[in-house]
Amino acid sequence: MPDLVIKDGTVVTPTRVSRMDVGIEGEKICSLAPQLSGKREIDATGLLVLPGAIDAHTHMELPVRGSQSSDDFLSGTIAAACGGVTTIGDFSVGALETSIPEQIEARLKTATKAAIDYTLHGEVIGWRPGRESEFAEAIDLGVHTFKFYMTYSRSGRMSDDGVLYHAFAALARCGGHAMVHAENDAIISALTDAFEAKGKLDIDYLPRSRPAICEAEAITRAAIIAQHTRAPLHIAHVSSELGLKAVLAARAAGGRITAETCPQYLLLDETAYAKPDGHLYAATPPLRSQTDCQALWEGLSTAAIDLVATDHCPFTHDQKRWTGSFLDLPYGLPGVETLLPLLYSEGVARHRISLEQAVGLLSSGPAKALGIYPRKGAIAVGSDGDFVLIDPASEWTISANKLHMATDFNPYEGRKAVGCPVMTFSRGRVVFDGERFCGEEGWGRYIPQAS
C-alpha cells in the first residue's frame, strides 16, 4: 500500500488528462491507477494534478555589482515551492581565476540550504587554457549545459566568438550543451556609448540601446557556430519576434536548437519603462513591444519555443534605487513564484495554450532540456513525487507582499489571476499547503543532469 495517494484529481500525465489516483511510495510515484488506497490519502476532487513546474533559469543570491540578487537559495526555493515550482535550474558563478568544477563545487555548497531540488548549469566567464578539459570534469559532476554571455563586455563577462568556437567544439566532443545569452555586444556598446556621450541615460534608453536586431543577430551567429561545431544549443530568454524568427531560421538550416522565453517577455512590454517606477523593470534583454509579446505567445502555441523559465533575479526597491542612469541599475526581475500561476492564468485560462502545452512548457520541456526527464517533469511511475495541485476555480491578485520572494517589488502587482496552487509536493512531501511553506531548509537535493 502506497504511503500516500492523491485521489480523484484531474491528472495530467504525458498521455492524457484524466481522473486517476496517484500513488507515492517514499519519494517516488509508484502507481497510477484508479481507486488506489494509501496509508495517507488526499482528496483532489475538482483540482488539477500537474507535474511540478521546473524553472530552468534562476539566479539565487547572484553577486551583482557588489550586492546580490535578493533571494538566497532558501528564500528563493521557498517562494518556488509556494508557486508550484519543484525544481530550479540555477547557475554556478563563473570567474576567470577558478576552474568551472571548483565553481560548481562552491555553488553546490551554497545551494545546500535549498528547500526544493535544483540542478546547475555551468556559467563560463573568462576563457583560459584548460577550460576545455574542465567541461568533462563538470559533466562528471552532473553539469551538462554551459552558459555563455555574448554581451556584457563592460563587466568582463562576455565570451567572444573565438571562445564560443573553441568551447562549442569542446562541448560537442564531450557531450555537453551550449546555452547563450544572445545579444550583439558591439552594437549595444556602440549605442550605449553614443547615448552616454549625449547624457541620454533615462530608463527608456535601456531598450533603445539593445534593439531586437542585436538579439536576432546573436542567435544567428551562435547557431552558425553551434551547427559548425555540432554542439546542441539552447537560447535563453528569447524576447523578440526577430529573435524567434532567427531561431526558426537556424532550425530550418539544420541546427539543433532549443529556445526559452520568460513570462516578462510574454506579459510585459516596453511601456513599463514610461511608468514613474519604470527603472524597476530594468532587465536584459529589455522588455519589447506588444507585437513581440504576441509573436512569443504564438511561438508557445506552435511549439517553436521549448520551455518557459523566469530568469529569476530579484532586487528590492532599495537595490534598484534610481541614480539617474540606466547603466547603474542591477538588471533582473523576480519571477520564480509566479511562473506557473501566470502561465496558467494568462495562457491556459485565456485559451492561448492548452493545459497539455502548459505542462510541456513548464515541466516536461525544461526537464528534457535539463536532461532530468522523466525523473522530473512527468507524472509517471518511477518519477519523483514532484507535483502541484491547482484549483482552477480560485482567483487571486498578485502582490509582492503576499508572495514569498525576498523583494518588495513585483512587476505584475495588482494583476488578477485564476488558478492558485493549493498544494505542492517535493519528492513525495508536502512543501506548500495552500497557506504556507511547510517544507524544510535543506530538503532540496542536487539533481545531476544527463545528456
Add this chain to the structure above:
Amino acid sequence: MPDLVIKDGTVVTPTRVSRMDVGIEGEKICSLAPQLSGKREIDATGLLVLPGAIDAHTHMELPVRGSQSSDDFLSGTIAAACGGVTTIGDFSVGALETSIPEQIEARLKTATKAAIDYTLHGEVIGWRPGRESEFAEAIDLGVHTFKFYMTYSRSGRMSDDGVLYHAFAALARCGGHAMVHAENDAIISALTDAFEAKGKLDIDYLPRSRPAICEAEAITRAAIIAQHTRAPLHIAHVSSELGLKAVLAARAAGGRITAETCPQYLLLDETAYAKPDGHLYAATPPLRSQTDCQALWEGLSTAAIDLVATDHCPFTHDQKRWTGSFLDLPYGLPGVETLLPLLYSEGVARHRISLEQAVGLLSSGPAKALGIYPRKGAIAVGSDGDFVLIDPASEWTISANKLHMATDFNPYEGRKAVGCPVMTFSRGRVVFDGERFCGEEGWGRYIPQAS
C-alpha cells in the same frame, strides 16, 4: 488486486523505457508500479513489453477484380495478433451507388468476426450530391478519416481534383481528415497506354508506368488543396524520396500533413521485379530503388514520417498467376503479421531507429493519427490492455508457411529476423501465446475514432 500483472519486463511507456510491473484489471491497464501483485502473474524477465502495434492501413477481404484479398477479417486479425498487432485500421468499401454511412454499416457487419480490435477509414468512391453530408453522419459512426484515390481511373475509383476540393472543404467544416493514395493518374495512364500499345506488359513495366514523380506531384497537389481548404491531410504509403521531399516541402509551406510508409518500401526494391516470380511483388505504388529505401529510413529516424503501416492486401500465388500483362494482376502484398517483427529486426536491432522511435511509429503515431490515442497506442493507466511481449534474443526465419496470413506467398521469404513476439494481449486477454493464436473469433471490437 489487479486481475493480471506482467512482472519485471522492460516496459516502454511514453516517458521511459524501464523495468516495471503492469497491472491489468478487466480490459484496461489499471496500474503501473514496481512489485505489483495480481491474481495472475506473468513473468516478463528479459522481455520487452511494448504497446501492441497498430496497423493503420489494411485491406481485409477486399473485393478486387472479381476476387478478394485472401485474408478475411478473421484470418487477417489472427495473423495480426500472432505478429503483435492489436488494432487494425481497415476501410469501408466505397461504391458510387450507396452512401458512405451505409458502406460503413455494411463493413462493420463484415468485420464482426475480427479477433482483435479495429477501426475504419471511409473509402470514398464516386462523388454524388449528398456525399458531403454523409461525412458528418460517418463521423457520428466513428469514422473520421476518408480516403481518396488520386489514381485508378481505369477501375473507376479515382477522385479528381474537383472532388478533392469539395470533399476536403466539407471535411474541414465537419472536423474530418483527408487521406490520399497519391499518384498522378493522367501521367500513369499515358505511360500505361503507351506501353500497352507497344505490348510492353512485363512486370518491370509496372514501376516504369508509375515513376516517383507521379507520387511527388500528387502529394504536392493534394497538399495545396488541403491547405487551401484547411483540411488535415494524411499521405498513405509514401514510397519514394521524391514523395517524401514533397511532404516536407508542403509542411514547410504550412500544411498540416501526416505521412505513412510501409515495410515494403523500406525493405524491398525494384530489383524484385527482375526475379522469376517478380509479378508476385506487384503493388501500387510500386517498389522503388535502394536510394528511395534509404531516404525513407532517414525519414523514420528524423520524424519526417509519422507512422509505418502495411497496406496489407494479400493474394495467393494462384490469384497472382501471371497471364502475360502486369495490368491483369491484383496489386498488393501481405504484411500485417510481419510489421512489428520487421521494424524491430531491421530498424531497432540494426540501429536505424531507436526502440522508442519504433513504438512511436507503430503504436503512438498511428493511434494519434487514428484519433484513438491514448486508449490505444500507449502503456498507460486507463489505456486498453493491448501489448506485446518481445524476446530480443530470439531469432527466426520468415516463411509464408509458418505465418498465419492466408497466403502461400511472402515477399520476405527466407529473411532472418531477431526479436519474435512471444505473447500478445488484446484488451487484457492473451490472444497469442508464442506458439499459436489463442484468442477467439469476434473478440475484436470496433473502436470509433475521435478527432
Add this chain to the structure above:
Amino acid sequence: MPDLVIKDGTVVTPTRVSRMDVGIEGEKICSLAPQLSGKREIDATGLLVLPGAIDAHTHMELPVRGSQSSDDFLSGTIAAACGGVTTIGDFSVGALETSIPEQIEARLKTATKAAIDYTLHGEVIGWRPGRESEFAEAIDLGVHTFKFYMTYSRSGRMSDDGVLYHAFAALARCGGHAMVHAENDAIISALTDAFEAKGKLDIDYLPRSRPAICEAEAITRAAIIAQHTRAPLHIAHVSSELGLKAVLAARAAGGRITAETCPQYLLLDETAYAKPDGHLYAATPPLRSQTDCQALWEGLSTAAIDLVATDHCPFTHDQKRWTGSFLDLPYGLPGVETLLPLLYSEGVARHRISLEQAVGLLSSGPAKALGIYPRKGAIAVGSDGDFVLIDPASEWTISANKLHMATDFNPYEGRKAVGCPVMTFSRGRVVFDGERFCGEEGWGRYIPQAS
C-alpha cells in the same frame, strides 16, 4: 549615309537612356551615334524613342464558339501599329485532326495580310500518336513555343497531365519550350457544375468558379512536370498573387520558368463584374482583387515577371450579348493597342516601374522569350528598325471609338492616360504617324523563333 535618321530623341537602348541619333538603312538600324546625317531626318526632340512593343500573346481572328475574335490579322495589326506595337506573337489554331505543322502553315497563310511582323506559337489541341515528331517539324518552321491548356475540358481543348508529361519531355529533347494556360480544370469544372446546378450563372459566378488557387495549383503542377522532364516553361497570363507565389516557389526549387501578366490583371479587378455591363469583362483567368493587382505590380518592379502581354482577344458588344449565363460568353478582352500606352501611363508615369523596366517588360523581355532578340526588342545596330516615338507630355482619354481595334467595347473606356505614341516604325518604315495608320496590308513578315 543612312536612309533615315531619328534625331535628338531620348533613346532607350539596352545600356542607357540618352539623347542620340538613330540611323536606319533599309529595314535595319545601322548606326547609333550623335549628329548623324541621313537622306531623311525626323526630329524627335522632346520625344522618347523606344523599341517597338512586342505583344507576345494575341489571338487574331480566333475561332470561338462559331464566331471569331473581332480583329483579323489586318485590323489587329493596324491597331497594334497605332499603339506602338511592332511585333505580335499569335498562335496556330490547334485541332485534333491535323498536324501542328499543317496548322502552322495554314495560320501563316491567314496571317499574310498583317501590317506588322508576327511570330507564332504552336497551340496544342488533342494528343495523338505522332504529335511528338510534329514538334521538330514545327521548330524547323520557326515555332519554338507550344501552348497547352490545362483547362477547357468542356470545349475539348484541355491537355491532361499525361499529355504534358509526354509533350514536355519531347520538347526538352528537341529544344522546344512549353507554355501553359494554368488553371486546374477539375476544380473549375466541379465549381461550375455546382453553380450551374443551382442556376447561379450571373457573371459574378465566373470568378467564383475559377478561384486563384486553381491558377496556383496548376502552375505548381506544370512546373513539377517541366522540371522533371527538363523543359523550359512559360506561364501565360499570371493573374493572381497566389499564382505569382507559385511561380517564385517553382523557381526557387530550380525550375526554369518565365512568367507573363497582362494589363487587365494589373489595372482591372473583380469589381468590374458588378457593373451593369460586367459580362463584357468575361475573361479567363478572371479579373481578381486589388490585392492581386498590387502583387503583380510588385512582381513587375522586382523582375519576378518577365513580360507583359495582352492575351488580346476582342469581341463586340454584340458578340458578348448577355444571355443569362456566363457559360455562354466568349471570353477575352481587347488590348493590343493599349498595351504600351497603359504600361507607360500607369507604370512609368506613376513611378511604379522605371522606363527601363517598361522597355524590358514590353520589348526585350518578350523578344527574349520568343527567341527573336536582338533582331526584335532592342534599339541596337543590326536590329530591325522597329521603334516608337512617345510624347511624354501628351494626354489623352482612352475610348473604343478612337481606337483601331475592331470592337465597340474597351475595358478602360474613359480612363485618362499620358504619353501617346506619336510615330511607329516597322522595319524602318513609318506605319503610324500620330494620326493614322500609314502602313500597308501585308507589310508584316513572319519572324521565325530561335531557341
Add this chain to the structure above:
Amino acid sequence: MPDLVIKDGTVVTPTRVSRMDVGIEGEKICSLAPQLSGKREIDATGLLVLPGAIDAHTHMELPVRGSQSSDDFLSGTIAAACGGVTTIGDFSVGALETSIPEQIEARLKTATKAAIDYTLHGEVIGWRPGRESEFAEAIDLGVHTFKFYMTYSRSGRMSDDGVLYHAFAALARCGGHAMVHAENDAIISALTDAFEAKGKLDIDYLPRSRPAICEAEAITRAAIIAQHTRAPLHIAHVSSELGLKAVLAARAAGGRITAETCPQYLLLDETAYAKPDGHLYAATPPLRSQTDCQALWEGLSTAAIDLVATDHCPFTHDQKRWTGSFLDLPYGLPGVETLLPLLYSEGVARHRISLEQAVGLLSSGPAKALGIYPRKGAIAVGSDGDFVLIDPASEWTISANKLHMATDFNPYEGRKAVGCPVMTFSRGRVVFDGERFCGEEGWGRYIPQAS
C-alpha cells in the same frame, strides 16, 4: 567621319555578339554600324572586341607592414592595360587620425600617375565622431562604396559590429554602399593564438586559422546588419562554398547584396600551401579546396556572383621571404594583368561560362557595382572608348617574367592559356599594342562613382 574605326571584329555589345564596326570620336564610342569609315581604321578580322575589363578591387602601392605592395599606380596600371583592363577600382588608405575625404584627396594625388582610368572606394579604418558626416563629403568626391574589414584586429584595421551598425545606417541615409572583407575576427584570433602558442606557424596553418565558416558567419552578420539598416552591401572576394551559400541565403531573406570572387579562388586551391614555395600564396581569405573552386564556378554560371575582381596586391619573392611564421608574411597576390586572360582561357574557352557571361563578370557587372555603367563596361554609343581586342586562336604561357606587374612571382607560372589580348584601348587611345605598353603615365583619369 570618326577618328578611328575598328573594323570587322566580333563585337560583344550588351545585346549581341556580332560582326560590326565600332567608331570612336575623341575619347568616346560614337557609332556602331557596319561598314563605317574612319580617319584611321584597324582591322579586327578574326578578333573579339570586348569592353575593357574593370578590376574593381586592386591595391596599388598599398602600405603593408612597413613596406608596400610592389606595384605602384603606374606599373600596376601599365600591367592592367597589357592585360586588357581599362579601369581599376582602388581604395583610399584609411587611418584613424585623418578624415575619409582627406584620405581620398591624398590617394587621388598618388593615383595621378596612372596609365588607365580609376575609381576609388573609401577604406574605413578607425571609427570616430564625425565619420558619418565624412561619408556625405566623400560621396560628393565620387566615392560611393566604403569598405570595412571585419577582421584584422591585430593590425587595428577591424571595424566591430557597432561600427558597422552606425556606419551602415549612415550610408543608407546618404546613399552610400557598404563593402566588407567578411571574416570572423574573434574565431580567427582564437585559432591563431592557439596555433601560435603551440608554435604551429608553418604556412599551412594560415588556412587552418581562417576556416570557411569564418567567412560564412561574417557574411551572414554583415547581411543582417545591412538589411536592418537598409544599406546595400557588397561582399568582397567570396572564397568558399559556405560563403557563397551565406550570400544566397541572405539574398533569399531579402538582402540587397552583390558578391565578388577572384581568379585565385576559382583556379588555385589549398594544395598550393604544400608546395616548397607555398608561403608565396599567402592571402586572406586563404585558398580553399577544389570543392570550393567548383562551387564558385557554379556561382559564376548561375549569376549568383556579380563580378570577378583580383584583390591585386603583389609582393616580390623578397618581400614574401619566409621567416618561419605565416604571421609575418604580407598577404596578397598579383592579378590585375591576368584577370581577363584567365577568365577567358579557363572560363570561356573551357565552356564553364559563356563569352557574354565573361563580359558581364568583367565589364558590365563591375561597372554597375561601381556606379560607372554605361560610361564604362559596355561597347555602346556614348560610352568611353575602352575596349580590348582578343585573339581567340592565340596561345601563350603565363610567366612572371613576361608580365608587367612589378613582381617576380606569379601564382599561375607555367600555366598554358588561350586568347591573348592583342590591343587595348583606353578612352579611344591604344595603350597596349600586343607587344608593349604604348600609353602614357598620367593618361588615366579619376572616374567618380554614382549610385
